[in-house]
Amino acid sequence: MATTQSQGKRRRAASTPAKNGSKGSPNSKTEPRLGSDALVSLYQKMVEIRLFEDAAQRGFRQGKVGGYMHVYSGQEAVATGFLDTFREPDYAITAYRDHAHVLLLGSDPKAVMAELYGKGTGLVQGKGGSMHLFDVSNGFYGGYGIVGGHIPLGVGMAFAQAYQKTGGITQLYLGDGAIHNGAFHEAANLSGLWGRDGLNPCLFILENNQYGMGTSVERATANTDLGKKFESYAIEHTKVDGMDLEAVLKVAHDAADRVRETGKPFAVEALTYRIMPHGAADFLEKYRTKEEVRKWRERDPIGLLEKRLEDEGVEESTIADIRTAAKAKMDEAVKFAEESPEPDIAELLTDVYTDDAPVQAAG
Amino acid sequence: MPVITYRDALRSAMAEEMERDDRVVLLGEDIGVYGGTHLVTNGLIDQFGPRRVIDTPIAENGFTGAAIGMAMAGMRPIVEMMTWNFSFQAADQIIQNAAKLRYFSGGQVSVPLVIRGPNGGGVQLSAQHTHSLEGFYGHFPGLKVVSPSTPEDVKGMMLAAIRDPDPVIFLEAGALYGTKGEVPEGDYTVEFGKARVAREGADVTLIGYGRQAPVLLRIAEKLAADGIDAEVVDLRSIRPFDSDTIVESVRKTHRAVVVQEQWRWFSVASEVAAIIQERAFDELDAPVVRVSGAEVPAPYARNLEIAAFPSEQQIIDAARRVLYLEV
Ligand SMILES: Cc1ncc(C[n+]2csc(CCOP(=O)(O)OP(=O)(O)O)c2C)c(N)n1
Ligand SMILES: [Mg+2]
Numbered sequence: 271m272a273t274t275q276s277q278g279k280r281r282r283a284a285s286t287p288a289k290n291g292s293k294g295s296p297n298s299k300t301e302p303r304l305g306s307d308a309l310v311s312l313y314q315k316m317v318e319i320r321l322f323e324d325a326a327q328r329g330f331r332q333g334k335v336g337g338y339m340h341v342y343s344g345q346e347a348v349a350t351g352f353l354d355t356f357r358e359p360d361y362a363i364t365a366y367r368d369h370a371h372v373l374l375l376g377s378d379p380k381a382v383m384a385e386l387y388g389k390g391t392g393l394v395q396g397k398g399g400s401m402h403l404f405d406v407s408n409g410f411y412g413g414y415g416i417v418g419g420h421i422p423l424g425v426g427m428a429f430a431q432a433y434q435k436t437g438g439i440t441q442l443y444l445g446d447g448a449i450h451n452g453a454f455h456e457a458a459n460l461s462g463l464w465g466r467d468g469l470n471p472c473l474f475i476l477e478n479n480q481y482g483m484g485t486s487v488e489r490a491t492a493n494t495d496l497g498k499k500f501e502s503y504a505i506e507h508t509k510v511d512g513m514d515l516e517a518v519l520k521v522a523h524d525a526a527d528r529v530r531e532t533g534k535p536f537a538v539e540a541l542t543y544r545i546m547p548h549g550a551a552d553f554l555e556k557y558r559t560k561e562e563v564r565k566w567r568e569r570d571p572i573g574l575l576e577k578r579l580e581d582e583g584v585e586e587s588t589i590a591d592i593r594t595a596a597k598a599k600m601d602e603a604v605k606f607a608e609e610s611p612e613p614d615i616a617e618l619l620t621d622v623y624t625d626d627a628p629v630q631a632a633g
Numbered sequence: 634m635p636v637i638t639y640r641d642a643l644r645s646a647m648a649e650e651m652e653r654d655d656r657v658v659l660l661g662e663d664i665g666v667y668g669g670t671h672l673v674t675n676g677l678i679d680q681f682g683p684r685r686v687i688d689t690p691i692a693e694n695g696f697t698g699a700a701i702g703m704a705m706a707g708m709r710p711i712v713e714m715m716t717w718n719f720s721f722q723a724a725d726q727i728i729q730n731a732a733k734l735r736y737f738s739g740g741q742v743s744v745p746l747v748i749r750g751p752n753g754g755g756v757q758l759s760a761q762h763t764h765s766l767e768g769f770y771g772h773f774p775g776l777k778v779v780s781p782s783t784p785e786d787v788k789g790m791m792l793a794a795i796r797d798p799d800p801v802i803f804l805e806a807g808a809l810y811g812t813k814g815e816v817p818e819g820d821y822t823v824e825f826g827k828a829r830v831a832r833e834g835a836d837v838t839l840i841g842y843g844r845q846a847p848v849l850l851r852i853a854e855k856l857a858a859d860g861i862d863a864e865v866v867d868l869r870s871i872r873p874f875d876s877d878t879i880v881e882s883v884r885k886t887h888r889a890v891v892v893q894e895q896w897r898w899f900s901v902a903s904e905v906a907a908i909i910q911e912r913a914f915d916e917l918d919a920p921v922v923r924v925s926g927a928e929v930p931a932p933y934a935r936n937l938e939i940a941a942f943p944s945e946q947q948i949i950d951a952a953r954r955v956l957y958l959e960v
Contacts, residue, residue: 392739394741395739396739398738402737402738404742406738412734412738412742413738422694422698423698423702423705425699426699426702426704426710427705428702430706434707453694453725456696456698457698457699459695460699463690621735621738622735622775623735623775623799624735624799629774
């Protein structure tokens with residue numbers, strides 16, 4: 271990524287597991303890995319990110335994780351499927367529901383958990399928290415808390431990839447709520463415009479979990495076919511069942527190939543559901559019924575994939591072993607986060623500017 | 634040294650850096666084919682083509698954000714705000730992303746971006762098209778904010794801005810685009826965070842920036858006719874700020890008048906006055922006086938507009954007042 275690196279410091283997480291997806295020349299296609307071995311390894315990732323979120327929520331309830339925290343539970347098949355196509359020098363960028371994306375790109379759960387715990391060993395040294403995860407060394411560019419605000423950035427990053435001819439594409443994730451924000455419309459228009467000249471290899475991934483906080487899609491727009499919003503900007507689009515990993519994989523690989531080949535944006539609306547509250551502090555959930563949540567839990571992407579694996583003849587013990595190992599890994603992450611020191615207080619005044627000399631302390 | 638306009642100095646800084654560094658691109662409304670609303674970018678599209686001089690739709694939030702993304706991904710974009718009045722539509726991108734990305738990414742990302750355009754009023758553009766945003770943008774850590782007033786400074790500071798690894802808010806004195814001055818030949822930069830003593834004097838320090846800097850020089854000449862020897866300090870850089878030059882000057886003159894077009898409350902002049910009383914309290918022979926714009930949205934009618942900005946007479950009176958002379 272030498273030519274496309276920003277000038278910032280790049281820190282690699284303590285141990286970086288192998289990245290999703292294959293590496294290859296920028297123009298080689300990536301086939302979805304649909305054999306049972308591949309599905310088992312993706313199952314493992316989905317279980318890991320689910321158990322990470324469970325542990326994060328426990329930490330929040332215990333008062334060890336502060337601020338706002340939003341988990342990805344129920345939506346795992348979406349990022350898992352799309353990031354299966356990811357390869358250097360691609361970029362990924364999303365909003366605040368970002369734990370899964372950064373983990374799937376290879377960040378160490380220890381460093382991610384430590385960030386939630388506000389520790390100096392955290393992924394961004396305790397300076398961002400849950401909503402601002404970054405791992406530039408793995409192509410992950412955040413982690414943003416203002417709904418819609420990251421969308422123009424992703425379009426600009428995709429422009430830079432085409433301008434610098436890196437062969438990379440940008441995976442730009444956004445929610446069903448964010449699509450009504452002006453920033454989306456301005457950025458999508460630019461993406462379509464620049465893409466017409468092959469200058470915008472941007473893959474929009476619309477994570478339609480059917481609510482923006484407590485506002486359902488129907489209560490947010492009279493035009494509920496969200497993919498259509500892209501048509502105003504001449505961005506082609508398709509839909510996928512975001513609970514079905516195999517379906518996502520197929521669509522994701524086609525979409526990523528197409529963006530890579532054409533330099534034009536493409537959008538995929540993945541219909542999904544968050545089975546957990548919007549944020550860790552959303553206790554009442556008055557905007558939806560228990561019955562609705564129960565029904566969607568029957569389509570839990572991890573449960574669906576387990577059934578598929580059973581049909582494929584994968585041993586029950588294989589599944590049990592994956593769960594046990596994932597549990598142990600997350601326990602270790604929590605232990606690491608708990609035992610890690612708080613950030614050095616001197617860090618308060620660093621990273622404001624490249625040269626931090628002029629930064630003043632409080633008081 | 635060649636004598637050129639403020640506008641040409643700006644253009645040559647950008648053109649020269651674009652020749653040297655193909656990471657530099659320009660984005661903005663009507664900067665290419667049209668030639669730029671204030672002709673600052675005139676001709677650059679012919680020299681560098683539409684891939685590097687990018688005409689955008691009217692979408693400040695979108696293209697400013699996209700430029701931030703380009704900067705994050707290794708480019709060096711320069712965004713033109715047709716005027717800074719339109720930057721409120723991009724304020725979310727500037728404040729929430731550009732200013733903070735480095736910090737909340739734990740230093741993993743930098744944003745080497747310049748946003749430039751004319752700032753300030755004076756040509757009857759009325760309420761929505763007249764703002765002086767030094768204090769507003771100067772408030773946010775993570776941004777650098779400059780406001781040069783001479784062709785020499787505007788070129789040297791633009792070159793410094795493009796090469797700066799952090800986001801720079803480049804506030805041009807729109808009223809000065811046509812003014813001329815000597816500009817050094819060859820490559821040079823003017824460092825941020827250094828004020829310029831534009832005129833040396835012993836009796837009173839007049840402090841200003843942007844369009845007010847040449848006004849203060851004119852006033853200093855008038856005061857000299859009355860036997861008052863004024864020092865004029867052109868701040869040039871709002872953030873980082875050069876307290877030392879201000880304090881040194883006040884140690885010499887013991888009196889200061891700070892002049893700005895922007896509103897007084899929570900402004901640059903307020904900050905300057907606070908710094909002087911913190912660091913040179915015992916040196917002061919009179920309270921620091923702020924001369925600012927009227928606390929009203931900018932009016933349209935010529936007479937009202939003139940009355941809304943500091944007048945030369947008000948500044949002269951302020952200088953005489955801190956000297957305990959009759960006004
Ligand atoms: C500009 C802005 N307005 C409001 C909020 C508060 N807020 C945080 S998340 C959210 C809902 C966003 O929904 P969506 O885009 O569908 O993402 P999801 O949470 O479902 O992943 C809102 C309104 C915000 N963070 N930013
Ligand atoms: Mg949503």
